[in-house]
Amino acid sequence: MKFNKVLRDIKTYEAGKPIELVVREFGIAPEDVVKLASNENPIGTNPAIAKVIRSNADIAHLYPDDSMFELKAALSSKFNVTDKNIIIGAGSDQVIEFISRAVLDENSSVLMSAVTFAMYEIYAKQMGAKVLRTASYEHKYDEFMEAFHMRKPKIVYICTPNNPTGDATSKEEVLAMIKAMHKDAIIVVDGAYMEYASAKDAKYAITPNDLLGYENVIYLGTFSKAHGLGGMRVGYGIAQVELIEELTKMRPPFNISTLSLAVAIEACKDESFVEESITLHQEQIKRYETFADENALEYIDSYTNFITYLFDETLNSTKISDALLQRGVIIRNLASYGMNAVRITIGTQKQNDIFFKHFKEVIA
Numbered sequence: 001m002k003f004n005k006v007l008r009d010i011k012t013y014e015a016g017k018p019i020e021l022v023v024r025e026f027g028i029a030p031e032d033v034v035k036l037a038s039n040e041n042p043i044g045t046n047p048a049i050a051k052v053i054r055s056n057a058d059i060a061h062l063y064p065d066d067s068m069f070e071l072k073a074a075l076s077s078k079f080n081v082t083d084k085n086i087i088i089g090a091g092s093d094q095v096i097e098f099i100s101r102a103v104l105d106e107n108s109s110v111l112m113s114a115v116t117f118a119m120y121e122i123y124a125k126q127m128g129a130k131v132l133r134t135a136s137y138e139h140k141y142d143e144f145m146e147a148f149h150m151r152k153p154k155i156v157y158i159c160t161p162n163n164p165t166g167d168a169t170s171k172e173e174v175l176a177m178i179k180a181m182h183k184d185a186i187i188v189v190d191g192a193y194m195e196y197a198s199a200k201d202a203k204y205a206i207t208p209n210d211l212l213g214y215e216n217v218i219y220l221g222t223f224s225k226a227h228g229l230g231g232m233r234v235g236y237g238i239a240q241v242e243l244i245e246e247l248t249k250m251r252p253p254f255n256i257s258t259l260s261l262a263v264a265i266e267a268c269k270d271e272s273f274v275e276e277s278i279t280l281h282q283e284q285i286k287r288y289e290t291f292a293d294e295n296a297l298e299y300i301d302s303y304t305n306f307i308t309y310l311f312d313e314t315l316n317s318t319k320i321s322d323a324l325l326q327r328g329v330i331i332r333n334l335a336s337y338g339m340n341a342v343r344i345t346i347g348t349q350k351q352n353d354i355f356f357k358h359f360k361e362v363i364a
């Protein structure tokens with residue numbers, strides 16, 4: 001069989017390892033497995049969500065409201081934009097796919113930082129486009145501007161806070177880049193972890209409204225991280241009407257499920273769960289910083305719900321991740337990103353206790 005030649009150059013996205021795999025391969029009881037690999041919310045989701053799921057048990061045969069009227073209404077009042085500024089995706093991942101398919105072809109390129117969200121590259125390569133990366137994992141103005149003017153990419157990704165590194169780019173710097181780039185490129189500001197950054201330091205807080213004055217900029221948000229709804233697959237893009245209208249041509253009908261739609265609407269009603277999650281997170285991440293300081297480990301100051309530990313030559317991220325996996329602790333090895341580093345999602349107090357117990361032994 002002959003497949004499209006662009007597929008030759010694509011590496012399948014490596015998702016965080018599921019709990020079931022550790023249970024199967026290492027014979028560890030599921031309740032003893034600690035998964036700190038996919039930036040899920042460790043306390044789960046808002047209890048009101050479970051009620052919505054139960055009360056919607058009898059609507060599985062119905063297609064969802066494809067206009068997504070209620071969800072868009074909830075998001076437009078939350079962000080102070082109109083419903084015409086919003087597109088809903090099966091995760092913000094799917095919005096990245098729409099953007100890629102809307103503007104890329106084999107003669108175009110996309111620009112991103114050296115180490116950033118893996119799906120930007122995969123969707124670009126599916127379209128046969130070239131992937132350009134700056135030298136640093138941070139989003140540095142000079143590096144982005146030089147590559148932008150020399151290579152004229154069709155899409156520029158600004159992931160802030162950045163995954164898998166955890167650093168953030170200030171609103172001032174993001175706006176400076178947007179203003180200095182011409183309007184032929186779509187600039188994607190991916191705020192998947194924005195709730196955590198905004199809570200930590202207002203200088204990094206970016207809202208969709210901050211960007212709505214620019215015709216070529218789209219803000220991405222998701223219910224998967226702070227809202228604890230990764231399994232429901234709901235994300236959104238917010239931009240000027242014309243951009244949203246073009247992207248909507250790429251959207252398949254009923255792209256999120258009836259149940260996903262119902263829970264996302266519910267999640268918009270109550271921000272207290274997100275606040276509670278962030279409070280727990282801020283408490284627990286301090287333990288990771290203190291541990292690193294006490295053990296002379298380097299880490300990247302995090303504006304997300306995870307922390308990235310950088311190892312020197314005495315520690316090997318692959319060996320450490322494998323050893324932890326055998327003990328039932330799943331974290332993310334960043335070797336495939338070209339870094340001798342690991343990314344650890346901050347867990348509950350109990351999960352973090354278990355992590356430190358094993359991690360101490362493994363690095364000893």
Ligand SMILES: *Cc1c(COP(=O)(O)O)cnc(C)c1O
Nearest residue numbers: 091092093117163192222224235
């Ligand atoms: C998790 C994540 C997303 C999207 O997640 P979805 O579950 O598809 O909404 C987008 N960008 C970054 C940087 C992420 O970490």
